[in-house]
Amino acid sequence: MVSAAEQLASNMNFGVFAKATELKKRIWFTLGVLIAYRFGTYIPLPGIDPVIMNDIFRQNAGGVLGMLDMFAGGAISRMSIFALNIMPYISASIIVQLCTAIVPSMEALKKEGEAGRKKLNQYTRYGTVALAAVQAYAIAIGLEGMRGTVGSAVTDPGMFFRVVTVITLTGGTLFLMWMGEQITARGIGNGQSLIIFAGIVAHLPTAFAQLFELARTCAISTTFLLVLVVMAIAVITFIVFCERAMRKVVVQYPRRQTAQGATQAESSFLPMKLNTAGVIPPIFASSLLLLPLTFTGFVHGDSPEWLRWIATHVAHGQPAYMALYALLIIFFAFFYTAIVFNPAETAENLRKYGGFVPGIRPGATTANYLDFVLTRLTVLGSLYLALVCLLPEFLIAEHAVPFYFGGTSLLIVVSVTLDTVQQINAHLIQHQYEGLIKKAKLRGRA
Numbered sequence: 001m002v003s004a005a006e007q008l009a010s011n012m013n014f015g016v017f018a019k020a021t022e023l024k025k026r027i028w029f030t031l032g033v034l035i036a037y038r039f040g041t042y043i044p045l046p047g048i049d050p051v052i053m054n055d056i057f058r059q060n061a062g063g064v065l066g067m068l069d070m071f072a073g074g075a076i077s078r079m080s081i082f083a084l085n086i087m088p089y090i091s092a093s094i095i096v097q098l099c100t101a102i103v104p105s106m107e108a109l110k111k112e113g114e115a116g117r118k119k120l121n122q123y124t125r126y127g128t129v130a131l132a133a134v135q136a137y138a139i140a141i142g143l144e145g146m147r148g149t150v151g152s153a154v155t156d157p158g159m160f161f162r163v164v165t166v167i168t169l170t171g172g173t174l175f176l177m178w179m180g181e182q183i184t185a186r187g188i189g190n191g192q193s194l195i196i197f198a199g200i201v202a203h204l205p206t207a208f209a210q211l212f213e214l215a216r217t218c219a220i221s222t223t224f225l226l227v228l229v230v231m232a233i234a235v236i237t238f239i240v241f242c243e244r245a246m247r248k249v250v251v252q253y254p255r256r257q258t259a260q261g262a263t264q265a266e267s268s269f270l271p272m273k274l275n276t277a278g279v280i281p282p283i284f285a286s287s288l289l290l291l292p293l294t295f296t297g298f299v300h301g302d303s304p305e306w307l308r309w310i311a312t313h314v315a316h317g318q319p320a321y322m323a324l325y326a327l328l329i330i331f332f333a334f335f336y337t338a339i340v341f342n343p344a345e346t347a348e349n350l351r352k353y354g355g356f357v358p359g360i361r362p363g364a365t366t367a368n369y370l371d372f373v374l375t376r377l378t379v380l381g382s383l384y385l386a387l388v389c390l391l392p393e394f395l396i397a398e399h400a401v402p403f404y405f406g407g408t409s410l411l412i413v414v415s416v417t418l419d420t421v422q423q424i425n426a427h428l429i430q431h432q433y434e435g436l437i438k439k440a441k442l443r444g445r446a
Helices: 002-010 014-019 021-040 050-060 064-071 087-102 104-110 114-144 159-186 191-216 222-244 280-299 305-313 319-340 343-352 364-399 407-445
Strands: 246-257 263-273
Touching: 021 159, 021 191, 021 407, 087 104, 087 114, 087 159, 087 191, 087 280, 087 319, 104 114, 114 159, 159 191, 191 222, 191 407, 222 364, 222 407, 246 364, 263 364, 280 319, 280 364, 280 407, 319 364, 343 364, 364 407
Parallel strands: none
Antiparallel strands: 246 263
16 A cells, blocks of 8 residues: 555656645645744844844854754844744643653543543643743843843843743744644644744755855865765765664454455554654753753853853763763653553554464564564664764864754754655645546546
């Protein structure tokens, strides 16, 4: 069935796409929402001096702010109303998903079907509001202490500024959450992922311009620039290969009698991806490692000595940071894979429907076999994630590359692109099937 669908998708031409009116409407709607999002990243936060803020950002662009600004599509460097981006919603979604595997009451909600899913979505929205409000208040305090070469970034600091900042940034995050849900329902692809994707892609031209400017001024050699371009193509190819890689576990079903009286056995396969956890491990790892730097930045030099020591030795480019980053990615890859894929539950579902893995007894033996295969896949997947995510750290530390080539950003771009293309192909296949059905009905009436 999969090969037939792939063959059908490969045979499609521009004429099929031109006739897919519903698909074109969805694509235009998605583009319209993303354009509105990009306009919002240029609306400044009330009470902020944009010139001083831009000066402060240029002084700290190579550190934590540079990485966060890349995900926000430049919204942090301009300190716009979308500076928090949709990350609080992503964090709340991850927390709720983790709770469904730990808290029994939330696990029961997950099994209740549509009603339980709506309840969990409501919890996610509440969590988004709480996380966005806390982060917005922390940003307001941090902004009041930021000073550039010509003055403070905040024109009138105080409680009024903090309240306005919390309301504005929280409202911006909730608006992005709503936009993402609208894209998912009425557009193409996952709305939240596409918003992050748009922010990363929008930041790439500026990053490439900075890189070519370094080459023009001989800050980096032309040979290194060519090596970097070749490396970019190689890394993208490697990520596409790993993201599409999977282990197909053959599943056999009992023989069934056909209309002609013959019996035949049905065969299928259980797809087990190399990278089951997706981009969650790098996000978790980077969030934990950013905490010391965030706290020391907010307290303005009054932090304890031990916290300043941690912030100094666990900074970007430091060996301790890279080692901890790799270990945390590997840990969260195993942790999150264990949450999203339950071998015992999968084996029980196969047994209920009469399916079995050839040569493996149903039940506990099948669960142990699936766990064995999943563990080996996760070992390779976690090493692949650690390698890709450490690449930008090496480039920044050794060669002062002005942007985060690789890592979580490239994983998100490649994954979202593959998912969007797959959904477009699915819509085209559905449209072609609907056309064939309509033709068959017309012929039947004739």
